[in-house]
Amino acid sequence: MLDKALTGSKRYWTLVFILLSLIGAGTLAYLYQFKNGLGVTGMSRDVSWGFYISQFTFLVGVAASAVMLVIPYYLHNYKKFGKIVILGEFLAVGAVTMCLLFIVVDMGQPMRMLNVILHPTPNSILFWDATVLNGYLFLNIVIGWATLHAEKKGLPPAGWVKPLIYLSIPWAVSIHTVTAFLYAGLPGRHFWLTAIMAARFLASAFAAGPALLIILALIVRKYSKFDAGNEAIQSIGKIVAYAMTANVFFIILELFTAFYSQIPGHMHAFQYLFVGLEGHSKLVPLMWTSAxxxxxxxxxxxxxxxxxxxxxxxxxxxxxxxxxxxxxxxGLVIGGFVPNPFDGVTEYWPTLPETLITLGVWATGFLVLTILYKVAISVREELGTAGAEK
Amino acid sequence: MSIDRRKFLKLAGLAGVGLGLSTSDLLFKGDAVASSSHSKAMAKERLAMVIDMRKFRTEEDYKRVIDACHSIHNVPTLIAEKNNPKNEVKWIWKDSYEHTFPDQSDDFHPEALKEKSFLLLCNHCDNPPCVRVCPTKATFKREDGLVIQDPHRCIGCRFCMAGCPYGSRSFNWVDPRLYLEKTDPAYPTRTMGVVEKCTFCVERLAKGLGPACAEQSNGGMVFGNLSDPNSEVRKLLASNYAIRRKPSLGTLPSVFYIIGGDENAG
Structure with a gap:
């Protein structure tokens, strides 16, 4: 089926080349970072994770959100999601690809990354994160590809696909829970040390991921014959509404605990993010934009x-x-490092190479996404099933 | 065999503790005595440092111990000045009371205390979060309590830096070999992209010597076995009021500070 990605309109190739040139720029920036060290980024002794790890965290959520289509379609037999579910699964593939790349570009010694497998360490949450992310990537590639392949041949998906689909549901929850545990179990980082972290992660994931999916589905509809259907899009809109409400509610819970208890450590990061702390307020405009x-x-x-x-x-x-x-x-990652362990404030802002690498990784994810979507759309255009169901 | 209630409860308690320990071992390695600060189950050897701040009076007192450490361990001290302060690498350094003990500082402390500098280094925690989070066991705790870093296994993920509540760990953001004043061939230099920190001079301990900082401290830093009630560190702790950094986090630091009263005001 991959051959479908090798033929396309002028517009398709333009997009591919734009993405490829961004990837090229990112690769050059990465070689520069590889040679000169992570010192070329804005990260520091005090803010030791920056843009890369925060993008990773965000994208794990986007990846996990595929489950918001899989559950209604496969568990509740909600047929309206029949066409769009493949877009969700392939979005997950693109997002997890970015997650893994962001971890690699953040490593000081990427050549040693197999040490995580050679010296498996179950007490490290990072070990589990690597495990569940790779597993989720595998699950979504296999499920998406197998169901599309069967569809192309006019057959129902093979019997072994169903168990994998069911497995992918708790697995999606696990990737974001484990990612939250990276943060929520660290003593002395008050901003992250909160039991609601995983729940908050899931709520924001189930808002941001489906929101992106709606945007993507509408773009796809505009430029191809593939129409996911109005009702499907409206249903996802409802999911976004509920998830975003839950997410904002969870943030209010955090604010209550911090500011009613008045424990300085719990208030500091919020103060830094929204009003500035000790005269440092680089993130304040961004955070208010978000709010x-x-x-x-x-x-x-x-x-x-x-x-x-x-x-x-x-x-x-x-x-x-x-x-x-x-x-x-x-905000979430940078805010966790403020104040530093000495109650001081070190600010962070990404540098140019860091930004280029980040863009390169996003472009890689979107190239994967573009190719997978192209295949799915072409298959359905050929079958004549791309249009909206009447 | 009959068993009375008291005996039964004792056994049940022991069994519970055993069960708890064995299951927690899988996920929470590195915290054998997590819940108590000086447990009866303490290891035979637990190396610790008592820093008597009363003995640090002049700039020179601090500089001597810091230089002793950084020079023999090839710590790239020129980074802050010749590259960028954000990329700094340090094993032992000084900072104010307020920054050293942020949870325990008070506006009404004596002026002299507020102005005094304290020495900071890795706490070699008995329950080290850095060891718990490391995905490759590059950071590990030895049986004698030392928390050590293997720079050849470290993948540079910096999870340990996020995990350490004391800011004790430095990452080599740049090539450290370019920022050495001079290289001591007796100790390895490090490569870019790995984490490093104080080792309590593990290489000197192997030769029967004490940590270099303690050696240069004129008695201001005393190193010894916390498990031995007759050790010098235990005697100091028994006769002086000493505190540790951020005790509420349960990390059980092995570095103690004797703050002293007015007499340390020098």
Whole structure:
């Protein structure tokens, strides 16, 4: 089926080449980092994880969100998701690819990465994270490919696919839970040391991932014959509305605990992020952008009368995605390192090479996504099943 | 065989503890005596350092011990000045009371204490979070309590730096060999992209020597076996009020600080 990715319109190839050139720029930047060390990034002794690990964290959520389509379709037999579920699975593949790449570019000694397997260490959450992420990548490639292949031949998916699909449901939850545990189990990092972290991660994941999926499905509909169906898109909109509400609720819980208890360690990171701490306030504009976008998104998502109009839904989804990208793809990780163990503030901002590498990784994920979507769309265009069901 | 209630409870308690220990061992390695600060189950040997801040009076007192450590361990001290302070590598350094003990500092402490510098180094915790989080066992705890880093196995993920609540760990953001004042051939230099920290001079201990900082401290830093009630560290702790950094986190540091009163004001 991969051959379908080798033929395409001029527009398709333009997109592929744009992505390839971004990947090229990222690769050059990575070679520069590889030669000169991670010192070329904005990371420091005090803020020892930065953009790479925060992008990784955010994208684990995007990957996990495929389960929001798999559950209704396979467990509740919600047929309207029949067409779009493949987009969710392939989005997961692209997202996990980015996650793994972000971990690799963050390593000081990437040539030694197999040490994680050669010296397996079950007491390290990172060991489990590597395990569940690779497993999830494998599951989604196999499931997506096998079901699409069967569809192409006009057959139902092979019998062995079903158990894998069921397995992928708890597995999706596990990848984001384990990722939350990377943070939530560290003594002395008050911002992360919260029992609600995994729940918050899942809520934000199930908002940001499906929001991106709606945007992608609409782009696909615009530029190809593939139509996921209005009802499917509206249903996902509902999922985004609930998940985003839960996410904002969880953040309010965090704020209550921090500011009602008045324990300084619990308040500091929030203060740093939203009003600045000891005169340091680099992230304040970003975090307020995130907060305002979250409110805008909720106002547009909760009343059905607004949400049901597709143009509104798109705006709301873009707001959700950007809001959560800032919150999780930036604030959460950096905020955890402020204040540092000496109660001082070291600020962080990504450098140019770091930004180029980050863009390169995103481009790689989107290239994988583009190719997989191209295959899925072409298969259905040939079968004549790409259009919306009447 | 009859068994009275007291005996039964004792046995049941022991069994419970055993069960807890054996299952927790899988996930929480490195915290054999996690719940108590000086448990009866303490290892035969637990090496520790008592820093008597009363003995540190002049700049020279600090500089001597810091230089002793950094020079023999090829610590790239020129990074802050010639590269970028954010990329700094340090094994032992000084900072204010407020920064050393952020949870225990007070506006009403004596001025002299507030202005005094404290020595910071790896705490060689009895329950080290860095060991718990390391995905390759590059950081591990020895039976004598030393928390050691194998630079050849480290993948540079920096999970240990996020895990350490004391900021004791440095990452080699740049090539450390470019920032050495001079190289001591007796100790290995490190490569870029790995984490390093104080080792309590494990290489000197193997030769029967004590840590280099303690040797240069004029009695300000005393090193010994915390498990031995007759050791010098235990005697110091028994006769002076000493504190540890962030005790509420349960990491059980092996570095103790004798703060002293007015007499340390020098």
């Amino acid at each position: 305002i976008l979250a409110v805008v998104a909720l106002v547009m998502l909760i009343p059905p009368s607004i949400r049901n109009k597709e143009s509104n839904l798109v705006v709301a989804c873009v707001a959700v995605f950007i809001s959560l990208w800032i919150d999780k793809g930036f």
